[in-house]
Amino acid sequence: MAVVSVDDLTIAYGNHTVIDHLSFSINEGDFLVVVGENGVGKTTLVRSMLGFLKPKSGTITIPQSTRLGYVPQFRNIDEEYPLSIRDFVALNTKPRLLPWLTKSERNRVERMIRENNLTKIAERPLGLASGGEKQRAYLAQALLPNPNLLILDESTASLDNEMKYELLDLVTRFQQNGLSVMFITHDWDLAEQYGTRFLYLSPGSYSTGPINELPSPVKGDKK
Numbered sequence: 432m433a434v435v436s437v438d439d440l441t442i443a444y445g446n447h448t449v450i451d452h453l454s455f456s457i458n459e460g461d462f463l464v465v466v467g468e469n470g471v472g473k474t475t476l477v478r479s480m481l482g483f484l485k486p487k488s489g490t491i492t493i494p495q496s497t498r499l500g501y502v503p504q505f506r507n508i509d510e511e512y513p514l515s516i517r518d519f520v521a522l523n524t525k526p527r528l529l530p531w532l533t534k535s536e537r538n539r540v541e542r543m544i545r546e547n548n549l550t551k552i553a554e555r556p557l558g559l560a561s562g563g564e565k566q567r568a569y570l571a572q573a574l575l576p577n578p579n580l581l582i583l584d585e586s587t588a589s590l591d592n593e594m595k596y597e598l599l600d601l602v603t604r605f606q607q608n609g610l611s612v613m614f615i616t617h618d619w620d621l622a623e624q625y626g627t628r629f630l631y632l633s634p635g636s637y638s639t640g641p642i643n644e645l646p647s648p649v650k651g652d653k654k
């Protein structure tokens with residue numbers, strides 16, 4: 432069953448068309464990798480899927496049963512950032528009447544801390560965490576409300592190889608338990624290794640399919 436269907440989508444900023452008649456869908460349990468050169472419209476696509484940008488034409492269908500989680504591309508969390516990793520994860524608790532967490536909310540936070548390998552550093556201020564630890568904290572925070580579709584925008588971009596694999600192994604574990612994943616990346620090796628399906632965006636032409644049909648990176652696309 433599709434958790435998102437995009438049909439004949441066109442998005443423009445004023446006269447500048449960025450996405451031009453794009454169709455694809457994400458099914459339950461897919462690990463969809465989205466690849467394509469800088470400026471081709473990957474983040475624009477995500478913004479419209481999140482409802483922040485109105486398409487010029489076409490439709491994005493998100494069934495009521497789909498619960499979206501999102502890890503954005505950039506954050507300016509410097510070493511002054513005072514919240515502990517645990518408190519940062521807990522920030523994504525649903526709006527509630529009481530100013531403190533209920534027992535079940537606390538349990539959910541602890542579960543996300545544990546499942547994202549953050550137990551030993553949960554008290555550490557997020558600002559002092561390494562790049563890989565920060566990404567795991569962002570992941571734990573996004574997964575707290577139990578989404579069934581997670582959008583990751585370039586989450587591995589600033590990480591060294593070992594940390595990239597650690598993060599994507601974690602994501603794969605959640606995917607194997609039913610989470611659908613949409614992972615935007617410039618890293619074709621990671622795309623091939625972790626994706627089950629791909630969406631390749633290039634100016635004016637798009638392709639999608641099972642990962643074994645991912646085209647070879649075009650010059651300039653591979654980073």
Ligand SMILES: Nc1ncnc2c1ncn2[C@@H]1O[C@H](COP(=O)(O)OP(=O)(O)OP(=O)(O)O)[C@@H](O)[C@H]1O
Nearest residue numbers: 444445447449467468469470471472473474475476
């Ligand atoms: N708010 C905006 N107003 C006008 N043009 C925009 C706006 N946001 C993005 N663009 C333009 O739309 C195009 C697509 O940008 P977008 O950020 O979606 O690309 P991208 O594929 O995510 O790029 P990257 O891989 O570098 O992150 C670019 O030409 C960009 O300059």
